[in-house]
Every structure is written in C-alpha cells, then in structure tokens.
Amino acid sequence: MLGAMTTTFEIPTLASDRLVLRAFRADDIDAWAAMEADPEVRRYRGNDPRTRDEAWMAMQGILGQWAMRGYGVFALELRAGGTFAGFAGVLHPADWPEPELSYSLPRAVWGQGLAVEAAAVARDWAFATQRFPRMASFIIPENTRSIRVAQKLGAVREGNATLRGFEVEWWVHRP
Numbered sequence: 117m118l119g120a121m122t123t124t125f126e127i128p129t130l131a132s133d134r135l136v137l138r139a140f141r142a143d144d145i146d147a148w149a150a151m152e153a154d155p156e157v158r159r160y161r162g163n164d165p166r167t168r169d170e171a172w173m174a175m176q177g178i179l180g181q182w183a184m185r186g187y188g189v190f191a192l193e194l195r196a197g198g199t200f201a202g203f204a205g206v207l208h209p210a211d212w213p214e215p216e217l218s219y220s221l222p223r224a225v226w227g228q229g230l231a232v233e234a235a236a237v238a239r240d241w242a243f244a245t246q247r248f249p250r251m252a253s254f255i256i257p258e259n260t261r262s263i264r265v266a267q268k269l270g271a272v273r274e275g276n277a278t279l280r281g282f283e284v285e286w287w288v289h290r291p
Contacts, residue, residue, distance in 0.1 A: 125183045130241055132233045137190035137204065140175050144191055147200035148175060151222040160259035161220060181208065187246050189218060192234050201225050204234035206242050217251045217289050231265045239269065243291040254284040
C-alpha cells in the first residue's frame with residue numbers, strides 16, 4: 117500500500133484598505149455556495165447557478181490551480197467584520213489562451229468599488245511575482261459592470277473571442 121502523498125504550496129495573503137485577499141478555506145463554503153447559487157452573480161460568468169456540491173468542487177479547483185501553476189484566485193474577506201466577499205485573482209484553466217484577471221462578488225457588496233480594489237491588488241501581485249507580460253479579462257459583452265471594472269483598471273479591449281461556447285470581449289491588462 118502506498119503512503120499518502122503530500123504537496124505543499126503557499127498562497128499569500130494580501131490586503132487593501134477594505135479587503136483581505138487570502139486562500140479559500142473550508143469554512144467559506146456556506147457564503148461561497150450562496151454566492152454561486154445566485155443567478156444574478158452567475159449570469160455573466162456564462163454558467164447556471166451552482167449547487168453546494170458544485171461550489172465545493174469549484175473551490176477545490178481554485179485551490180488546485182495554486183499547486184499546478186503557482187498562482188490563482190484569492191477569496192475576498194472584508195477587513196471590517198471578516199465577511200466573505202467573493203473572489204479575485206488569476207484564473208487560468210488549461211483551455212484558456214492566457215491568464216485571466218478574474219473577479220466576482222456577491223450582490224450584497226456590489227456597487228462599493230470592491231471589485232476594482234480587489235482586482236487591482238491581485239493584478240499588481242501577479243505582475244510583480246509572476247512576470248506576466250499581460251493578462252486578460254474575458255467579459256460577456258452585456259456585463260457592463262465588469263467592463264467598467266476593467267476600464268477603471270486601465271485594461272484595453274483587444275477584440276472578441278469564443279470561450280467554452282460563449283462570445284466574450286477580450287480585455288488586456290498590462291504591467
């Protein structure tokens with residue numbers, strides 16, 4: 117019988133004025149599953165709402181990307197009160213053409229500028245530590261909120277693409 121395999125990797129903890137960007141934890145599941153079950157949150161991410169089990173599997177995938185690539189997506193936590201507030205970071209599935217600066221927040225915190233704040237911290241960390249020449253944000257055209265976030269971050273629309281059957285705008289972030 118084989119022994120248990122252990123892989124060690126570090127996920128840094130970052131901070132902004134209002135947020136802590138950290139590794140997902142098992143105790144995030146209730147808030148994460150609620151966010152992922154919200155049709156409005158999932159609407160522009162090209163997917164149907166997720167069940168709790170699907171949310172758990174997605175969280176495992178997010179953590180696994182850190183081990184596979186050395187970078188990934190952070191859970192967001194409000195500094196005041198420690199409430200789960202979504203995610204931001206570098207999403208890079210095997211079928212993506214390049215790393216994506218990705219972000220999504222639960223409706224309860226929309227409209228407060230937190231997506232820009234979180235994505236800026238994640239972007240700056242990724243450019244400084246990973247030395248990416250650029251990153252993309254793949255945004256469904258009707259997602260005007262996300263387009264505004266990309267614009268506020270200084271991204272430039274480079275064109276369109278089809279990813280997993282969805283037409284998206286291809287926004288590019290540079291260091």
